[in-house]
Amino acid sequence: MASNRPAPQALQVPNDDPATAGPGDYPGFADTAPYAAYPGPDQPWEEWNPTAESVRPVRGKHRIHKKGGGGLARSSTVLGVGVIAAVGAGGIATAQGGKPPVSISLPDVASAAESLPGVGSLISDDAPSAPETAAAAAPLSSAGVPDADAQRGGTDAGEALRARILQQAENQRHQADDALRQQAQDAAVQKAAEQARAQQGKAEAAAKAKAAEEKRKKEEAARKKREAERLAKLAKSYALPTSSYTLTSHFGDSGTMWSSGHHTGLDFAAPAGTLLKAVHTGTIKEAGLAGAYGYRTVLELEDGTEIWYCHQSSMSVSVGQKVTTGQVIGRVGATGNVTGAHLHMEVHTSGGGTVDPLAWLRDKGLTP
Structure with a gap:
């Protein structure tokens, strides 16, 4: 060993x-x-x-x-x-x-x-031995506890989690409320904008309508002015057939006194012997007795229109004679088929038809 x-x-x-x-x-x-x-x-x-x-x-x-x-x-x-x-x-x-x-x-x-x-x-x-004492006296861990919760004394992790969840829910609710308020504000702004656009559209439409009406009125006034000027000019070249008269029978009146069943002219009742005048410059086409019309003078105008003067007591022109506006061509009488002294005036177109003498005179700027 x-x-x-x-x-x-x-x-x-x-x-x-x-x-x-x-x-x-x-x-x-x-x-x-x-x-x-x-x-x-x-x-x-x-x-x-x-x-x-x-x-x-x-x-x-x-x-x-x-x-x-x-x-x-x-x-x-x-x-x-x-x-x-x-x-x-x-x-x-x-x-x-x-x-x-x-x-x-x-x-x-x-x-x-x-x-x-x-x-x-x-x-x-x-x-x-101080570290051992310090380690033994160290508090329990407060992991997961926010500083704000720790300062308020909430060192319980479960309570802190619950508080955070509630705070998050509250924040989400506030965000939802803010979103709803923002949506309401946006809707109100959009509605106000739409109303403003609608009002603006109505205002523009009203302005356009007013402008159109003003334009129409201006155009109408201009037209009337031109018509008045035209009538005034025509009035200088046209004249009423007689004076001191009363209109008795009008064109188109019905009755048994007329062979056609209706009146074909315009009657100017006036004392016998009242002067009759040429309404416009023209040529005497007829002058003589014409049956029920009595003594009749036919004045043909430049456009072919014929003016008939009927029931005259006397005639001052002959066929083919040129007359001017206002020139005397005869006198009021009661010859032919009449009930009293008057001028029966008829207007015939170049095509042979008859028109209302009152409307024709007014178209020439005259007011019978």
């Missing part, structure tokens, strides 16, 4: 707690077992063979310092356990093989731990 070289005497780590310090923890203490194995600084190392009594743990010697309910042991405890384990292993090897114990070197645990981030503070004797 192989034997190990004798292990060097393990170092006794001084106890830095004055309340529990014992011999060997500080210089000047008596060297009593099991601390007698610790040599002075100038004494050589001696082999130590552990026995049952020497390896029995001394109660209270290796104190464990806890932090925050179950933290890591202090560095002195870790080093103590490491030293015991190393010494025990060397002693057992020496006892079993009778050979020199094996030298075991241990690293400086504290120095190695301090080089690791966050680990040195866990095993350090001087590490403060």
Whole structure:
């Protein structure tokens, strides 16, 4: 069986707690077992063979310092356990093989731990306990709670969610109300615009109608003016057949006194001997007795129209004679089929038809 070289005497780590310090923890203490194995600084190392009594743990010697309910042991405890384990292993090897114990070197645990981030503070004797207290006193997480809810004291996530849902619903309702109001405003604006367009259209139509009426009135006035001018001009070239008269029978009157059953001319009742005049310039086509018409004079105008003067008492012109407007051609009488002295005047067209003498005279600007 192989034997190990004798292990060097393990170092006794001084106890830095004055309340529990014992011999060997500080210089000047008596060297009593099991601390007698610790040599002075100038004494050589001696082999130590552990026995049952020497390896029995001394109660209270290796104190464990806890932090925050179950933290890591202090560095002195870790080093103590490491030293015991190393010494025990060397002693057992020496006892079993009778050979020199094996030298075991241990690293400086504290120095190695301090080089690791966050680990040195866990095993350090001087590490403060404030972070553990702060961590234990830290409040529960309020994730998902808005700052506004937290400021109002609402740190319950469910209540905060409910508040947000209600707020969103309220915002949506306000948006819907705003949309409805905007639609109503748009509809009102559109309706007002349509009414304005309708009113504008009515106004434009009324303006157009007024303009058209004014134009029509102007045109009518102009037409009347032209007609008046024409009639005035014609009046200078046309004349009434007699004067001091009364219209008795009109064109188209019915009766048994006329062979055709209706009156074919216009009667100017006037005293016998009243002068008869040419209504317009023309030529005497007939002049003589004509049966029921009595003495009759036919004046043919330039356009072929014939003017008949009937029931004359006397005639002042002869056939083929040229006469002018207003020239005397005879006198009122009662010859022929009559009931009294009067002028029976007829107007015949160039085609042989008869027209109303009253309308014809008015068309020439005369007012019988």
